[in-house]
Amino acid sequence: MSQRIIVDPITRIEGHLRVEVVVDENNVVKEAYAGSTLWRGIETIVKGRDPRDAGFMTQRICGVCTFSHYKAGIVAVENALGITPPLNALLTRTLMNAALFLHDHIVHFYQLHGLDWADVVSALSADVKKASDEAFKYTPNPYATGADKLLEVQQRLKAFVDKGNLGPFANAYYGHPTYRLTPEQNLIVLSHYLECLRIQRIIAQCMAIFGAKNPHPQSLTVGGVTCVMDLLSPSRMGEYMEKFKEVQDFVNRAYYPDLVMAGKAYANEASVLNDIGVNNLYTFQEFQLGKNEWLFESGIIKNGDISKVYEVEEDKITEEATHSWYKDNEALHPYDGKTNPNYTGLVEGESIDHHGKNVTSKVFDTKGKYSWIKAPRYEGNPMQVGPLANIVVNYAKGNKNVIPVVDEFLKETGLPLNAVFSTLGRTAARCIEAKIVANNALRAFNNLVENLKVDESTCAPYVIDNTKEYKGRYMGHVPRGTLSHWCRIKNGVIENWQAVVPSTWNASPKDANGIGGSYEQCLIGLKIADVKQPLEIIRKIHSYDPCIACAVHVMDTKGNNLSEYKVNVNL
Amino acid sequence: MLDFHHLQTRLNELEKLPSLKNDSSITQALEKSGFTRRDFMKWAGAMTAFLALPASLTPMVAKAAELADRLPVVWLHMAECTGCSESLLRSDTPTIDSLIFDYISLEYHETIMAAAGWQAEENLESAIEKYKNKYILMVEGGIPMGDTEHFLTIGPHGKTGYELSKMASENALAIFAIGTCSSFGGIQAARPNPSNAQPLSKVTSKTVINVPGCPPSEKNIVGNVLHYLLFGELPALDVYNRPKWAYGLRIHDLCERRGHFDAGEFVQSFGDEGAKNGYCLYKVGCKGPYTFNNCSRERFNQHTSWPIQAGHGCIGCSEPNFWDTMGPFEEPMASHKFDTVFGLGADSVSDKIGIGVLTLTGVAIAAHAVIASMKKNEE
Numbered sequence: 028m029s030q031r032i033i034v035d036p037i038t039r040i041e042g043h044l045r046v047e048v049v050v051d052e053n054n055v056v057k058e059a060y061a062g063s064t065l066w067r068g069i070e071t072i073v074k075g076r077d078p079r080d081a082g083f084m085t086q087r088i089c090g091v092c093t094f095s096h097y098k099a100g101i102v103a104v105e106n107a108l109g110i111t112p113p114l115n116a117l118l119t120r121t122l123m124n125a126a127l128f129l130h131d132h133i134v135h136f137y138q139l140h141g142l143d144w145a146d147v148v149s150a151l152s153a154d155v156k157k158a159s160d161e162a163f164k165y166t167p168n169p170y171a172t173g174a175d176k177l178l179e180v181q182q183r184l185k186a187f188v189d190k191g192n193l194g195p196f197a198n199a200y201y202g203h204p205t206y207r208l209t210p211e212q213n214l215i216v217l218s219h220y221l222e223c224l225r226i227q228r229i230i231a232q233c234m235a236i237f238g239a240k241n242p243h244p245q246s247l248t249v250g251g252v253t254c255v256m257d258l259l260s261p262s263r264m265g266e267y268m269e270k271f272k273e274v275q276d277f278v279n280r281a282y283y284p285d286l287v288m289a290g291k292a293y294a295n296e297a298s299v300l301n302d303i304g305v306n307n308l309y310t311f312q313e314f315q316l317g318k319n320e321w322l323f324e325s326g327i328i329k330n331g332d333i334s335k336v337y338e339v340e341e342d343k344i345t346e347e348a349t350h351s352w353y354k355d356n357e358a359l360h361p362y363d364g365k366t367n368p369n370y371t372g373l374v375e376g377e378s379i380d381h382h383g384k385n386v387t388s389k390v391f392d393t394k395g396k397y398s399w400i401k402a403p404r405y406e407g408n409p410m411q412v413g414p415l416a417n418i419v420v421n422y423a424k425g426n427k428n429v430i431p432v433v434d435e436f437l438k439e440t441g442l443p444l445n446a447v448f449s450t451l452g453r454t455a456a457r458c459i460e461a462k463i464v465a466n467n468a469l470r471a472f473n474n475l476v477e478n479l480k481v482d483e484s485t486c487a488p489y490v491i492d493n494t495k496e497y498k499g500r501y502m503g504h505v506p507r508g509t510l511s512h513w514c515r516i517k518n519g520v521i522e523n524w525q526a527v528v529p530s531t532w533n534a535s536p537k538d539a540n541g542i543g544g545s546y547e548q549c550l551i552g553l554k555i556a557d558v559k560q561p562l563e564i565i566r567k568i569h570s571y572d573p574c575i576a577c578a579v580h581v582m583d584t585k586g587n588n589l590s591e592y593k594v595n596v597n598l
Numbered sequence: 599m600l601d602f603h604h605l606q607t608r609l610n611e612l613e614k615l616p617s618l619k620n621d622s623s624i625t626q627a628l629e630k631s632g633f634t635r636r637d638f639m640k641w642a643g644a645m646t647a648f649l650a651l652p653a654s655l656t657p658m659v660a661k662a663a664e665l666a667d668r669l670p671v672v673w674l675h676m677a678e679c680t681g682c683s684e685s686l687l688r689s690d691t692p693t694i695d696s697l698i699f700d701y702i703s704l705e706y707h708e709t710i711m712a713a714a715g716w717q718a719e720e721n722l723e724s725a726i727e728k729y730k731n732k733y734i735l736m737v738e739g740g741i742p743m744g745d746t747e748h749f750l751t752i753g754p755h756g757k758t759g760y761e762l763s764k765m766a767s768e769n770a771l772a773i774f775a776i777g778t779c780s781s782f783g784g785i786q787a788a789r790p791n792p793s794n795a796q797p798l799s800k801v802t803s804k805t806v807i808n809v810p811g812c813p814p815s816e817k818n819i820v821g822n823v824l825h826y827l828l829f830g831e832l833p834a835l836d837v838y839n840r841p842k843w844a845y846g847l848r849i850h851d852l853c854e855r856r857g858h859f860d861a862g863e864f865v866q867s868f869g870d871e872g873a874k875n876g877y878c879l880y881k882v883g884c885k886g887p888y889t890f891n892n893c894s895r896e897r898f899n900q901h902t903s904w905p906i907q908a909g910h911g912c913i914g915c916s917e918p919n920f921w922d923t924m925g926p927f928e929e930p931m932a933s934h935k936f937d938t939v940f941g942l943g944a945d946s947v948s949d950k951i952g953i954g955v956l957t958l959t960g961v962a963i964a965a966h967a968v969i970a971s972m973k974k975n976e977e
Contacts, residue, residue, distance in 0.1 A: 034715035068792035077926035087785040090681020199712030239908035240898035242681040246908040253909030381716035389756030486869030
């Protein structure tokens with residue numbers, strides 16, 4: 028007999044995401060559906076506005092990857108107008124982007140994903156001395172894991188638990204049978220969880236030095252950057268450099284060793300292995316380090332065959348809405364997308380609740396439409412994007428920034444290369460990506476300093492001709508994967524705007540052929556230890572670092588007034 | 599204006615409340631975490647100054663914070679980008695976020711909480727029931743209403759954002775709309791507002807304290823909670839229900855580039871010589887003269903910077919409907935006509951005098967800018 032499990036809300040992510048699975052009598056997942064339950068319509072709102080304002084509005088798509096859509100919105104307009112910003116501006120953007128990557132990746136690992144791997148309460152029974160020794164197994168210079176430090180952390184946890192009110196930590200899946208870390212290892216992770224709260228403030232400051240603030244920095248402008256005073260101040264430059272190094276140190280001495288530790292501990296845990304999800308991988312060039320130098324390259328891998336990497340052909344990208352709450356279903360290129368909302372609602376159904384009982388709930392209408400996220404496809408196929416795609420594609424292409432770090436990780440964990448195609452692999456690839464960014468971003472910094480000696484320009488001049496039509500896009504790689512923004516400008520204002528974002532690729536619902544995105548595919552075949560505590564589902568979904576506000580977007584190229592549509596609320 | 603007796607009475611009342619947690623005062627807990635009493639008093643002193651209260655109140659601020667662990671907090675995410683939650687995570691001094699995590703009982707917060715799905719829904723329901731009329735509600739995001747109410751649903755029962763925020767509001771002790779979206783509708787409510795997103799104040803008839811900004815600084819979030827603890831009542835508000843202590847002055851009033859404005863020295867285009875010299879950004883669109891917030895005093899990210907320091911003008915993000923009224927963001931306002939949406943209450947005296955003043959202010963600013971600039975050019 029099959030049963031349905033609903034996880035809504037998926038917490039510790041950005042946005043509103045619901046996952047439903049159907050399990051058989053052995054608790055093995057047979058069907059999986061992922062859908063977003065919020066629509067905001069920012070691309071609709073951008074229409075008719077000054078192109079120079081677009082970046083500020085697209086930025087508000089997401090406050091977590093809080094630089095990605097700002098830069099994308101600005102670059103899409105620059106691309107349309109044919110502007111190349113000065114090298115100083117491009118490298119400054121790289122430095123801000125590096126801060127974003129490190130912020131997102133460390134916060135994801137500890138604050139968002141960490142509780143899926145570490146059973147914090149178990150740290151209470153850790154032997155502090157043993158834990159301190161344990162940390163040396165993964166790095167010669169452990170971070171914040173001396174016996175005195177760990178004792179302090181343990182006592183702090185004890186005091187917190189003894190209060191009898193766990194606050195945000197209440198009602199979690201503590202004691203779940205698939206947790207694999209020892210109490211000592213859990214204590215190490217907890218110490219780093221707390222340290223990360225401090226470190227994330229520092230890396231956010233790195234963005235703010237050139238970006239004014241974080242979240243939602245405010246120093247990019249069409250044509251360049253505005254923070255020229257900060258760039259010309261040795262004191263400000265020094266501030267970035269020193270703060271960045273402090274975070275780099277955390278990545279190398281806490282995050283990476285913890286990943287190696289988790290990699291070893293979970294090497295035999297079935298629920299995190301062998302779930303490639305979608306095995307078509309797609310990534311795009313990012314991190315300009317110098318005039319003609321980039322940290323990561325573009326590429327496409329098809330069907331998991333890493334022996335061949337294809338070039339990205341942007342006209343092969345489409346989006347469709349067969350199972351999305353929009354009217355027009357057909358697959359269209361983003362420049363020509365049609366996306367009129369058509370909400371058909373959830374339907375009455377049954378699911379297992381947290382007591383293991385079948386109860387009446389609202390469920391997806393899986394035969395019909397069930398998500399605000401559309402289905403992007405490349406050559407008609409779903410793609411997986413994100414650090415995993417980025418690292419594998421760049422490894423396959425022989426990128427010298429990437430290969431040694433991957434090889435070292437595999438050597439230290441003893442994992443085979445194909446272990447990368449898994450939940451563990453996604454989590455590992457994110458850390459590997461963070462390590463590569465942490466250890467290379469200051470190359471951009473040094474090149475910026477060199478360039479400033481001979482060139483102080485920060486903005487390229489331009490004019491917007493109201494009689495001309497423009498069309499342009501941004502394509503790049505952001506913390507959650509490959510991002511593109513597509514715009515048309517006419518009569519001096521935005522005529523249309525479309526964003527095809529990482530979480531849209533990964534969280535895609537099924538398409539006209541019944542093929543789902545990577546979230547859905549990676550859950551098929553998963554055995555759930557306890558249907559009351561579907562931790563494995565959350566662990567897998569978190570490994571993508573969902574960003575659902577990003578994933579939900581809409582564009583109406585016909586210029587219709589969307590608010591006129593009457594919604595069929597099927598509830 | 600300050601009533602010490604009232605404060606003391608309020609603190610005494612708070613002290614009599616049963617603690618949510620069994621054995622600890624905040625100071626004991628702080629000591630366990632390696633904070634000394636002195637560190638704590640320093641923090642309390644800073645907060646007193648920050649709230650623009652006299653220094654003699656420092657001991658009371660400290661006492662109020664000691665009692666803070668008795669207040670449960672429920673934080674709801676509506677139609678939003680999570681930027682406000684991220685801002686909260688950037689807490690200003692090293693100790694403030696541990697204060698929040700350790701000493702406010704954060705009962706529900708989707709970005710942070712460990713529970714998910716049914717367990718998460720249970721946390722919300724039990725918090726509302728267990729702490730009925732005792733919890734602080736903070737809401738992030740606009741709320742789709744009317745025909746489009748179902749554009750946001752949460753939980754296995756598919757409750758709408760409207761239903762959840764209404765239920766949580768009805769049982770809350772105090773309600774804060776965190777950020778411009780829950781205060782005024784925000785980006786999704788900008789023209790043509792395709793999801794019919796509305797501010798939190800449209801959901802409940804109770805007083806909603808608006809803490810706008812995109813996002814608001816973490817100090818404005820934390821400071822308001824403390825203000826409530828101290829006085830036991832809502833802080834003094836402007837006509838947009840923004841606390842006057844944080845939103846009482848214009849960005850322009852304390853701007854570090856104000857001297858250049860007065861001297862008629864302006865950045866004419868981004869990247870020019872004026873930009874390198876830190877001239878006033880008015881002519882490249884700064885909305886500081888029309889925007890009420892404490893950014894120019896407090897900045898962001900532990901005082902690291904703020905938009906005007908980074909060479910970009912203010913976009914007016916703590917004003918109602920700024921997305922529709924203040925664009926294009928890189929052009930001066932003087933070329934625009936003000937309408938009533940911008941006017942009322944946007945100036946600390948305008949609630950008495952009305953919108954004419956602001957229009958006049960706008961013209962005056964433009965005139966001043968032109969005159970000063972002409973003088974500058976003559977030199």
